[in-house]
Amino acid sequence: MNPSPAVAVTGLTVRHRRTVALDRLDLSLGPGVHGLLGPNGAGKTSLIRVLATVAAPSSGRVELLGGDVASHRDRTGVRRRLGYLPQDFGYYPSFTVREFVAYVAWLKELPADRVPAAVERAVERVGLADRIDARMKTLSGGMVRRAGIAQAIVNEPDLLLLDEPTAGLDPEQRVDFRELLRELGREATVVVSTHLVEDVAAACTDVALIEAGRLAFQGATDELTALGGESGAPDDSTTHAVERGYTAALRAHRASDVRTSGAHPKEALR
Numbered sequence: 001m002n003p004s005p006a007v008a009v010t011g012l013t014v015r016h017r018r019t020v021a022l023d024r025l026d027l028s029l030g031p032g033v034h035g036l037l038g039p040n041g042a043g044k045t046s047l048i049r050v051l052a053t054v055a056a057p058s059s060g061r062v063e064l065l066g067g068d069v070a071s072h073r074d075r076t077g078v079r080r081r082l083g084y085l086p087q088d089f090g091y092y093p094s095f096t097v098r099e100f101v102a103y104v105a106w107l108k109e110l111p112a113d114r115v116p117a118a119v120e121r122a123v124e125r126v127g128l129a130d131r132i133d134a135r136m137k138t139l140s141g142g143m144v145r146r147a148g149i150a151q152a153i154v155n156e157p158d159l160l161l162l163d164e165p166t167a168g169l170d171p172e173q174r175v176d177f178r179e180l181l182r183e184l185g186r187e188a189t190v191v192v193s194t195h196l197v198e199d200v201a202a203a204c205t206d207v208a209l210i211e212a213g214r215l216a217f218q219g220a221t222d223e224l225t226a227l228g229g230e231s232g233a234p235d236d237s238t239t240h241a242v243e244r245g246y247t248a249a250l251r252a253h254r255a256s257d258v259r260t261s262g263a264h265p266k267e268a269l270r
């Protein structure tokens with residue numbers, strides 16, 4: 001039996017006072033690691049916050065893991081199966097990493113007897129095992145971020161939402177994190193908002209590109225890369241190719257008259 005996609009969004013509009021952050025967005029995401037790309041202010045964080053059920057849509061329908069988030073009962077069930085790393089997250093500075101991650105496990109209603117092992121596994125997966133009993137206030141910025149990723153995966157979520165997870169990580173940690181992302185994507189639907197095209201090139205199976213609250217491109221990472229064509233430069237790398245694809249997709253989206261014609265943005269690329 002094929003269940004519904006982990007994320008099924010239709011006509012999603014999010015307004016912040018007079019700003020339209022998301023404009024009647026339709027988006028469907030299945031298994032894999034989805035890179036959420038777009039220029040500053042495109043609406044990525046607004047989308048992730050709605051998917052994380054911490055912000056309500058102004059209008060539209062949001063179904064997550066087969067549940068309708070407008071329903072209190074479905075929302076509660078979905079939250080247990082969600083993992084979320086916000087762009088900025090709060091924590092008690094005097095908590096240890098173990099206590100911080102265990103606290104989130106408790107919020108997710110993980111059975112108490114499973115919490116200690118789940119916490120240790122999550123902390124180990126982000127490479128923080130040697131600091132598990134350190135207080136949060138003694139960690140570096142990158143380590144706090146890794147603790148944040150640990151809390152997001154402690155319940156082994158079916159839908160994992162990461163807003164700028166690699167911000168503040170050093171290069172070695174970013175490489176390790178991308179490996180972890182690929183691993184997580186085999187078990188769950190992972191959505192990663194990032195500005196780093198190299199994260200996408202290295203770890204994402206698919207890309208959703210948002211501009212001005214609309215979907216400018218959705219497809220496999222290879223499809224985005226192909227849009228950029230060949231550069232002919234001898235030092236061309238995968239990252240450069242994805243960057244060219246990103247730019248080509250944005251330009252095609254801007255050139256197309258999708259708002260008035262109602263054509264699907266991806267069609268405009270063909």
Ligand SMILES: Nc1ncnc2c1ncn2[C@@H]1O[C@H](COP(=O)(O)OP(=O)(O)OP(=O)(O)O)[C@@H](O)[C@H]1O
Binds near residue numbers: 016021040042
């Ligand atoms: N709390 C808020 N109040 C008013 N406007 C907001 C608020 N949050 C976001 N916006 C506006 O909504 C739009 C989308 O913002 P959002 O943070 O979702 O974009 P983003 O793609 O995540 O941007 P960035 O890449 O810079 O993080 C922007 O125009 C932003 O200024």
